[in-house]
Amino acid sequence: MGKLFGTDGIRGVVGETLTAELAYHVGRAVTTVLTEKLGHKPVITIGKDTRISSDMLESALIAGICCAGGDVMPLGTIPTPAVAFLTVQEKADAGIVISASHNPYEHNGIKVFNGQGYKLPDDMEAAVEELVLYHANMPVKTRGEIGTRFHGMRQMKKDYIHHLLSTLDCDLTGLRVLVDCANGAASATAPQLFGMLPLQADFIHTQPDGININEHCGSTHLESLADGVIAGGYDLGIAFDGDADRCLLVDEKGRTIDGDKIMAVCATELRRQGKLSGSTIVGTVMSNLGLHEFCRKNGMVLVCTDVGDRHVLEEMVEHDYAIGGEQSGHMIFRQFATTGDGELTALQFLQALQRSGAAASELVSCCPQYPQELINVAVPVDAKQRIMGEEELWNRVRSWETELGGDGRVLIRPSGTEALIRVMVEATTDDLALSVAGDLADFVRTLS
Numbered sequence: 001m002g003k004l005f006g007t008d009g010i011r012g013v014v015g016e017t018l019t020a021e022l023a024y025h026v027g028r029a030v031t032t033v034l035t036e037k038l039g040h041k042p043v044i045t046i047g048k049d050t051r052i053s054s055d056m057l058e059s060a061l062i063a064g065i066c067c068a069g070g071d072v073m074p075l076g077t078i079p080t081p082a083v084a085f086l087t088v089q090e091k092a093d094a095g096i097v098i099s100a101s102h103n104p105y106e107h108n109g110i111k112v113f114n115g116q117g118y119k120l121p122d123d124m125e126a127a128v129e130e131l132v133l134y135h136a137n138m139p140v141k142t143r144g145e146i147g148t149r150f151h152g153m154r155q156m157k158k159d160y161i162h163h164l165l166s167t168l169d170c171d172l173t174g175l176r177v178l179v180d181c182a183n184g185a186a187s188a189t190a191p192q193l194f195g196m197l198p199l200q201a202d203f204i205h206t207q208p209d210g211i212n213i214n215e216h217c218g219s220t221h222l223e224s225l226a227d228g229v230i231a232g233g234y235d236l237g238i239a240f241d242g243d244a245d246r247c248l249l250v251d252e253k254g255r256t257i258d259g260d261k262i263m264a265v266c267a268t269e270l271r272r273q274g275k276l277s278g279s280t281i282v283g284t285v286m287s288n289l290g291l292h293e294f295c296r297k298n299g300m301v302l303v304c305t306d307v308g309d310r311h312v313l314e315e316m317v318e319h320d321y322a323i324g325g326e327q328s329g330h331m332i333f334r335q336f337a338t339t340g341d342g343e344l345t346a347l348q349f350l351q352a353l354q355r356s357g358a359a360a361s362e363l364v365s366c367c368p369q370y371p372q373e374l375i376n377v378a379v380p381v382d383a384k385q386r387i388m389g390e391e392e393l394w395n396r397v398r399s400w401e402t403e404l405g406g407d408g409r410v411l412i413r414p415s416g417t418e419a420l421i422r423v424m425v426e427a428t429t430d431d432l433a434l435s436v437a438g439d440l441a442d443f444v445r446t447l448s
Contacts, residue, residue: 004129007308007416009111009119011100014053018108020060022132026110027064027096029131031147032138033124034093035069041147045090047075047083048098049185049243052210053108057098061110066147067140076154079185079244081341084117085163086156088338094120099185099243102220103417105211117338118317119310161193164343167336168197170351175199177350178234180225182218183208184242186343193343199350204228214241219248219329219342226254236353236360240342245309246329247342249349251360259327260291262349264367266331267300267323269352275322275335276300282315282324284308285411289426290368298366308416309340370408371430373437374422379448381419387447388414388421396443400425400436408433412440 004010010026012018034042044065048054054077062072075086080097087095093115100107112120112128120128131138141147179194179201181187187206194201204224205217214220219239229237229250237250249257263281270276280301283291287304295302303321305311309332312324316334325331330340337344356363379387387393397410404410408427415422423441427433 004132005125007310008101009097009109011103011107011109011417013106014051014057014108018057018110020056023057023060023110024064024067025132026128027061027070028068028138029064029128029136030094030096030112031065031068031070032131033127037124038093041069041071042093043071043073043090045073045075045083045087045092045095045153046098047078047080047086047095047185049100050077050183050187050208050210050213051098051100051105051108051242054098057108057110061096061098062149066149068138068147069141069145070147071150072147073150073153075156077185077188078157078160079189079341079343080111081245081337081339081344082157082160082189084113084339085160085337087113087115088117089159090156091115097243101243101245102214102218102241105213105215109417113339118313119339157189161189161196163336164193164347165196167333167344168347168351170354171198172350172354173198175236175350175354176232176234177201178225178228178232178237179203179346180217180219180222180237180239181206182214182240182242182244183212184214184218184240184244186240186244189244190240190343202232202234218242219246222248222250222256226250226256230254236350238346241329244342245340246326247331247345248329249346249360251364253361255361257360257364258288258369259325259329259331260288261364261367261369262329262331262345263323263325264291264294265352265363266333266345266348268298268366269348269355270322271300277320277322280319280321282312282321284312284326285413286327286424288327288372289370289409294367307413313339370426371428371433372424372426373430373433374424375437375441376415376418376420376422377441377444377448379419379421379444383448384414384419384421387444388412390447393443393447396440400440404432404436408436410436410440412444
């Protein structure tokens, strides 16, 4: 059997690998699996980002859910973490997000949360996959058993915003921030959220048109934010991705503050409050050597998982850790959320910044950063696993690792959502990291 769910739900180019027909069948399958598991008609929330295809996929999902006898609570355009939060608040049985996160507009995705706000368990994903991919004869309801679409749900975003505000216990008066909403879901919440805080917030990229989501903006394109922070003399720049489940920052000098540095600052603040359980940060294998060094010097433990916020969260839940995340900006604060939340991350960092009395550049200097080069190599989607199994590649990696010694490292992994192999190298200098990464990327291309 093929694979429907990847590391972050179902992803694809809309109209090619992700179609309205597929979304319809996914809606039916999710509802069927939930009904069998729960023994009653399920209630499912749905939220979406601003892609041109999101309305179409939402309609198809709603049709599939109602056809199978489920009720639907459409939340409108709203961040991914808001769907997780509102699913729990409304005691719904599941939540669905229509988004492809940081990817270009032609991509979209379907992600499913369970009733506790966590990503759907593997066994339920497998059950949904089996129904969809084997074209199973799923039940079709009729008469009074057809599902209902609830109305008036879009006002619930206010509940989410008030939840975010409740996580603060520090006066942010005097701070000046520039916020990049990536022409995505944050455009629907961030202006209201920051407008309710006692700070000055200005905004860029808040005019989504269906195709400009993540386009030269947001957490994957920080250039315009950095320029704006410097020109406007802001204390901090804040960038979200398309569905606002990740956040990267820019200091007052226009320099990037990545997830590793955000975690170092916020973990320090949590420890000051006595809330850093196990004195532990959960990162991934992509976490910079600088974060490892920070933890050693500050008496903290860094636990590294495979890439993906699902793996980070599983580790956090199993051992009751308070903070975890990825260098790319997915941050999970378990006291307040069940998934990565970009706006929550921004608030927690702003709180630490205000309490420190320091400039952002000074605050994050506690966590060094080794030069790192990441090259994404496009490969045929069906060649990823074959390339990763090539012994010649790993002989070349081992040779470079020997040359780098203990002052660098090499990481090669397939993307979980795209037809890419990612080559990452850390070294003592930018030139060395670039040279090694370039060599390995070229070698991967010869294998494709």
